[in-house]
Amino acid sequence: MICFKDLSFTYKGEKAPALSEINLTVEDGGFLGIIGPAGAGKTTLARAITGMIPHHYTGDFYGSVAVNGLDTVDTSIDEISRMVGMVFQDVESQIISPLVEDEILYGLENFGVPREEIPQRMAEALQKVGIADLQERSIASLSGGQRQKVAIASIIALKPQVLVLDEPTGELDPRSSRQIFSLLKELNEEQGITVILIEQKIMLLCEFAKQLAVVSGGKIIRQGNTRDVLAHADELQALGVNCPRVTTLSRMLSEKTGAAQPVCINLEEAEKMVRRLIG
Amino acid sequence: MITLENVSFAYADQGPSVQDVSFRLEKGEFAAILGANGAGKTTTVRLMDGLLKPTSGRVLINDMDTVKSQVSERARKVGFLFQNPDRQICKNTVREEILFGLRTVRGDEGEEALQARTDEVLKDFHFTGDEEPFSLSRGQRQRVALASILAVEPEILILDEPTTGLDYLECCHIMDRIRKMNEEKQVTVIMVCHDMEVVLDYARRALVMAGGRLLADGPVKEIFRNTELMEKASILPPQMIGLGLRLGDGFENADTPEGMAEAVMARRGKGGAGA
Ligand SMILES: Nc1ncnc2c1ncn2[C@@H]1O[C@H](COP(=O)(O)OP(=O)(O)O)[C@@H](O)[C@H]1O
Ligand SMILES: Nc1ncnc2c1ncn2[C@@H]1O[C@H](COP(=O)(O)OP(=O)(O)O)[C@@H](O)[C@H]1O
Ligand SMILES: [Mg+2]
Ligand SMILES: [Mg+2]
Numbered sequence: 001m002i003c004f005k006d007l008s009f010t011y012k013g014e015k016a017p018a019l020s021e022i023n024l025t026v027e028d029g030g031f032l033g034i035i036g037p038a039g040a041g042k043t044t045l046a047r048a049i050t051g052m053i054p055h056h057y058t059g060d061f062y063g064s065v066a067v068n069g070l071d072t073v074d075t076s077i078d079e080i081s082r083m084v085g086m087v088f089q090d091v092e093s094q095i096i097s098p099l100v101e102d103e104i105l106y107g108l109e110n111f112g113v114p115r116e117e118i119p120q121r122m123a124e125a126l127q128k129v130g131i132a133d134l135q136e137r138s139i140a141s142l143s144g145g146q147r148q149k150v151a152i153a154s155i156i157a158l159k160p161q162v163l164v165l166d167e168p169t170g171e172l173d174p175r176s177s178r179q180i181f182s183l184l185k186e187l188n189e190e191q192g193i194t195v196i197l198i199e200q201k202i203m204l205l206c207e208f209a210k211q212l213a214v215v216s217g218g219k220i221i222r223q224g225n226t227r228d229v230l231a232h233a234d235e236l237q238a239l240g241v242n243c244p245r246v247t248t249l250s251r252m253l254s255e256k257t258g259a260a261q262p263v264c265i266n267l268e269e270a271e272k273m274v275r276r277l278i279g
Numbered sequence: 280m281i282t283l284e285n286v287s288f289a290y291a292d293q294g295p296s297v298q299d300v301s302f303r304l305e306k307g308e309f310a311a312i313l314g315a316n317g318a319g320k321t322t323t324v325r326l327m328d329g330l331l332k333p334t335s336g337r338v339l340i341n342d343m344d345t346v347k348s349q350v351s352e353r354a355r356k357v358g359f360l361f362q363n364p365d366r367q368i369c370k371n372t373v374r375e376e377i378l379f380g381l382r383t384v385r386g387d388e389g390e391e392a393l394q395a396r397t398d399e400v401l402k403d404f405h406f407t408g409d410e411e412p413f414s415l416s417r418g419q420r421q422r423v424a425l426a427s428i429l430a431v432e433p434e435i436l437i438l439d440e441p442t443t444g445l446d447y448l449e450c451c452h453i454m455d456r457i458r459k460m461n462e463e464k465q466v467t468v469i470m471v472c473h474d475m476e477v478v479l480d481y482a483r484r485a486l487v488m489a490g491g492r493l494l495a496d497g498p499v500k501e502i503f504r505n506t507e508l509m510e511k512a513s514i515l516p517p518q519m520i521g522l523g524l525r526l527g528d529g530f531e532n533a534d535t536p537e538g539m540a541e542a543v544m545a546r547r548g549k550g551g552a553g554a
C-alpha cells in the first residue's frame with residue numbers, strides 16, 4: 001500500500017511548492033491513473049513514491065509517504081526499489097547500458113536474481129513488451145518508441161510489487177500504446193501488481209485505470225473511481241484536462257434528454273447507451 | 280506545392296524504408312500522414328523537405344527538384360518542426376532564437392526588417408523575448424520552435440509528431456496556431472500524428488502508410504471509415520467515427536459528440552423510442 005499524508009514538497013531553491021498537502025492512498029492491487037497539465041506535479045509525485053524525493057532531490061519536505069508501511073524518509077532508495085519499480089518520463093536518463101540485453105541483465109543481477117533464473121526472466125519480459133527481436137540490438141540503433149519499450153521491459157523483469165510509470169507511451173503508436181496498457185492490466189489482474197500510471201492519453205487511461213487522480217498546480221483536485229471522476233468532466237476541462245469523447249457524448253445526452261445517462265468510458269458502453277436511447 | 284513522383288529511399292545497408300510513393304500536395308492543403316511506428320512516415324517527410332534525397336524517383340518543391348536545389352532555397356519555402364524542440368533550439372533567449380532563424384534564411388532583408396519581424400512574432404506568440412528556452416516547459420519550448428519557423432513565413436510547413444509529450448492545452452495551442460496559418464496564409468501543412476482525434480479535428484486529407492508504402496490517400500473522414508484499411512494500418516479510428524460505424528443506420532455520418540448527440544435526439548424525435 002502507498003500512503004501519502006499531507007505531503008508538501010518544495011524543490012531546493014524554488015519558491016513555490018511542487019506539491020501541496022497531498023493525501024492519497026493506493027491499495028495493494030490498485031490501478032491508479034494520474035492526469036494533469038504539464039508542470040502540475042505528476043513527476044514529483046512519482047519521485048516521492050520511489051524515495052528519490054527527498055533522498056536525491058532535496059528541498060522542504062512536510063508530511064509523509066509510506067510504502068508498505070515504511071516511511072520513505074527512513075528507508076533507503078535501494079530498499080524502496082525492491083518494492084517499487086519506476087519507468088522514467090525521460091527514458092534517456094533511465095537507460096544506462098549500451099545493449100538491450102545488458103540493460104535488462106543489469107537490474108536482474110543487481111537484485112540478486114539467481115543466475116539460472118535470469119535467461120527465463122529476460123525472455124519473458126522482452127516477449128511481454130513485444131520486443132523479443134531486439135534482445136541483441138544496441139540501444140543507439142533503436143527509435144524513441146523502442147527505447148521506451150526497453151525501459152518498461154527492464155522494470156517488468158524485476159517483478160516489483162508496485163509499478164510506477166511516468167508517461168511511458170509518449171513515443172509509441174496507438175497499437176503499441178494499447179499493447180502496453182493491456183500488459184499493465186494483465187500484470188495488475190493476474191499478478192496483483194499495483195500500477196500507478198501517469199499519462200496524457202486520456203482515452204486509454206480511462207479505459208484501463210480503476211482509479212483516477214487529477215493533479216493541477218501541485219494539488220490533487222479530484223480522486224476516486226474513474227467513472228466518478230469523469231462525472232466532473234466540466235471541472236476537468238476548466239483545468240485543461242481533456243476527457244474521452246464518449247464521455248462528452250454521455251454528458252451531452254444527459255443534458256439533451258434531461259435524464260442522467262451513464263458515464264461511458266469506452267465504445268461498447270457508448271453503443272449500449274445510444275441503442276437504449278433510440279429504442 | 281510539393282510533388283513526390285515514384286519516390287523510394289533506402290538508408291545505407293538497408294532495404295527500402297520508403298517504396299514507390301507518389302502524391303501531390305496543393306497549396307493550402309492540410310494533410311496528415313498516418314501509420315504504425317516504422318511505417319516510413321519520418322523518412323517520407325524528410326524526403327519532402329530535402330533533408331534526404333530519394334534513391335529513385337523525384338521530389339519537387341513547387342517546380343524545384345530537391346536534388347538540384349540549395350539548402351537556402353528550400354529553407355525559405357519549407358519549415359520543419361521536429362517532434363523534440365530541443366533538436367531545433369540553440370540560442371539562449373527566445374528573441375535570439377527567432378532572430379537566428381530569420382538571419383539564416385532572410386539575411387538579405389537587412390537587420391532592421393528582421394528585428395521588426397521578430398517583434399511581430401514575439402507579440403503574436405505572447406513572448407517577451409527575454410525568456411530562456413531551456414528553463415521553459417516542453418510545451419513552451421515547442422511554441423518557441425514553432426515561432427521561429429513561422430517567423431520565416433514558409434509556404435509549406437512539415438510537422439513530425441508535433442504534439443508528442445505535450446499536455447492537452449499545449450497541444451491545442453500548437454495546433455490552433457498551425458490551423459490559423461493554414462487558413463489565413465494558405466500555408467500548406469503536412470503532419471505526422473498518432474492522435475487520431477487531433478487528425479480528425481485539424482487535417483482534411485490523410486495519407487496512410489505501412490511498410491514503406493502508401494496504402495491510401497483521401498479525405499480524412501473517408502479514410503477513417505474504411506475499416507479494412509484501418510486494420511491493415513493498425514489504426515483505431517477516432518471514437519465518434521468508431522461509434523458511428525458500430526451503430527450504422529445513418530449514424531456513420533456523425534463525427535463529433537455534438538453531431539452524434541444531435542443524431543440520437545433526431546431519431547428519438549421521430550418517435551423511434553418512448554421519449
Ligand atoms: N528538479 C527540479 N528542480 C526544481 N524544480 C523542479 C524540478 N523538477 C520539477 N520542478 C518543478 O516542479 C513543478 C512540478 O513539476 P513536475 O512534477 O515535473 O510536473 P509534471 O510531471 O506534472 O509536468 C514544476 O513547477 C517544475 O518546474
Ligand atoms: N537513420 C536511420 N538509419 C537506418 N534506418 C532507419 C533510420 N531511420 C529510420 N530507419 C528505418 O526506416 C524505417 C522507417 O522508419 P521511419 O521513417 O522513422 O518510420 P516512422 O516515422 O513511420 O516511425 C524503419 O524500419 C526504421 O528502422
Ligand atoms: Mg512529468
Ligand atoms: Mg517517425
